[in-house]
Amino acid sequence: MSEQLRSSGGFSETGERELAGLVRQRVVARLAAYAGEREAAGLAPEDDAARQTTVERVLADELSAHRRVALGQGRAVLSPAVEGRIAQAVADALLGTGSLERLLADPGLENICVNGCDVVWVKDSRGVWRRERPVASSDTELVELVRTVAARAGDEERRFDRGMPRLNLQLPDGSRLFAVMAVTGRVSLTIRRHRYPAASMDELVRLGVCDRHLAAFLRALVRARKNIVIGGGTNVGKTTVLRAFAHEIPPHERLVTVEDTFELGLDTDAVVHPNVVAMQAREPNIEGQGGIDQAELVRWGLRMSPDRVIVGEIRGAEVIPMCNAMSQGNDGSLSTIHASTSRGVFTKLAAYAAQSPERLSLEATNLMVASAVHFVVHLGWDASGRRVVDSVREVVDADGAQVVSNEVYRPGPDGSAVAAAPVRPETLHDLVAAGLDAQQTWSQGWGAAS
Structure with missing residues (x-):
């Protein structure tokens, strides 16, 4: 036991972190020695469960040794609270996500933003930001x-590293982490939490994202195999709504999901979706080789006999193979896109198509979108700051530089969607065949609006 470890008594938060670092070093050294002994004995490396047990045992031994030294020298031992925090910090560092673990364990947090090791901000489910303790x-x-x-x-x-100064990945709990260095003044990372990983239409109603009448309409869109693009701003809940839509897809259908970073998790529930292939884009290696983007994955996915293709978010050139998938027999496909308004979704689709290798003109893009996308569902914020569906558009046709659409639900006085113009008769026929109660929808929606 080092002198610094022996002499620690009552100390500040900084001293507590230093002691945790010393304990961690000793635990790591013992774990390395133990692993070497297993290798010398011809034993296989421990699996995750066995490693966790070993870490907990060695950590308990080190803290027990610290107590014995303190008692032998006539000093006060660590309080249970301090010892518990040190044990948690060491365990988190060796088994979890380090000092971030305490923040990830808080179910009330939606965003964790680190602008340098000691500048930590979190946003709770009410949308309120607050400063937190350093994470390193x-x-x-x-x-x-x-x-x-x-x-x-x-x-x-x-x-x-400086050669690849950004990192985008999914944490074990499903949260999404994005980190950046070298191009910023300090190392920064952002973690976006998904508080509703198993969303459903009923859950959207409970959360106030839509009322039960609009939920019934959206449910019918999915069951009628309408191609839907979900638009909205950053952190407005597009992925949650996409999961809720996917929840309505019958379990006998085969799904292929394409994402930049795994978030949807449709392949993790074998009861709701037993036949899913989930694909994730890949960065190039250190030699600049082996990169695979979403556009290529969509093309691969079409060769896997999918009933529907789901793209987590349209970000660029994948817009063209996605629209091709929607228009060549994979009806019922879904995707999301960043857009500030429902009409703005068409502008973003055209911009991405113009930047793709195919360099489609605006007129060609609009024809492609009109033949592929059936509906646009847009998310925004109501007057009280709550996430809501604020607009639904039915795509009708393309007319040169414009996609012609019919806003069947538009933002109401409080910002949430209210019925506006009815869908086309042939569309209503499809939705009724998929289970929509046309009489109730008319009386509670378009009939009341007229």
Whole structure:
């Protein structure tokens, strides 16, 4: 036991972190020695469960040794609260996500933003930001924490250095982490939480995203195999709504999902969706080789006999193969896109198509979109700051530089969607065949609006 460890008594938060670091070093050294003994004996490396048990045992031994030294020297032992925090910090660093673990364990947080190791801000479910304690003792330690998390995230190579100054990955709890360095003044990372990983239409109604009449209409759109693009701003709940739509897809259908970073998790519930292939884009390796973008994955997905193709978010060139998928027999496909209004979705689709290798003209893009997309569902914020569906558009046709659409639900006085113009008769026929109560929808919606 080092002198610094022996002499620790009552101390500040900084001293507590230093002691946790010393305990961690001793635990790591013992774990390395233990692993070497197993290898020398010809034993296989421990699996995750066995490693956790070993870490907990060695950590308990080190803290017990610290208590014995303190008692032998006539000093006060660590209080249970301090010892518990040190044990948690060491366990989190070796088994979890380090100092971020305490924030990830808080179910009330939606966003965790770290603008340097000691500038930490979190946003709760009410949309309120507050400052939190540091997550590392230095930015260098923060970089190592991010690299450690990345190494545990999967089998793919996940670099984070000056040569690859950004990192995008999914944490074990489904949260999404994005980190950046070198191009910012300090190392920064953002974690977006998904509070409703198993969303459904009923859950959207409970959360106030839509009322039960609009939910019935949206449910019918999915069951009638309408191609839908979900638009909205950052952090407005597009992924949650996409999950709720997917929840309405019959379990006998085969799904292929394409994402930049795994978030949807449709392949994790074998009861709701037993036949799913989930694909994730891949960054190039250190030699600049092996990168696979979403556009290529969509093309691959079409060869896998899917009933529907789901693209987590349209970000660029994948717009063209996605529209091709929607217009060549994979009806009922879904995707999301960043857009500030429902009409703005068409502008974003055209912009991405113009930047793709095909370099489609605006007129060609609009014809493609009109033949592929049936509905646009847009999310926004109501007057009280709550996430809501604020607009639904039925795509009708293309007319040169414009996509012709019919806003069947528009923003009401409080910002949430209210019935506007009815859908086309042939569309209503499809929705009724999919289970929509036309009489109730008319009386509660378009009939009341007229």
